[in-house]
Amino acid sequence: MVVVPKPKQIRSEKALKSAVKYILNPDKTDEQVLTSGYHISNLNYADVEMNYTRILARKMVGRQKKQVLAHHLxxxxRPEDGLSAEEIHQIGREWIEELTGGSHEYIIATHVDKNHIHNVRPDRVLSQVV
Incomplete structure (x- = not known):
């Protein structure tokens, strides 16, 4: 397994919407077969739901300066790892659960359109709200 060492920070609603669209792209995910989320009721509107969470968090803790909305990981x-797409998706879900501690909403999709199968996801990090 190879993990991109530094997650991409998503700082605008437009960037979040674009990331969600890319991550859930039906051409990359075999028509969204290997997609899932946590605390998201409709994956295709994850950006809207994550933004609502941000708005509620700001109301709870007070107005914050410009913050990171999400991280794209x-x-x-490698093909020689010999893992199925389903196994890779499960590994990705377990990994993101460890990273978020089960406390933050996220979406995850396994892209199967390349020789190297990979998981992509933005996870919503609200360090102010626990």
Whole structure:
């Protein structure tokens, strides 16, 4: 497994919407077969739901300066790892659960359109709200 060492920070609603669209792209995900999320009721509107969470968090803790809305992470696997797309998706779900501690909403999709199958996801990090 190869993990991109530094997650990409998503700082605008437009960038979040673009990331969600890319991550859930039906051409990359075999028509969204290997997609899932946590605390997201409709994956295709994850950006809207994550933004609502941000708005509620700001109301709870007071107005914050410009903050990171989400992180975009990539987890890649080599073909010689011999893992199925389903196994890779499960590994990705377990990894993001460890990273978020089960406390933050996220979406995850396993892209199967390349020789190297990989997981991509933005995870919503609200360090102010626990």
């Amino acid at each position: 990539v987890q890649s696997f």
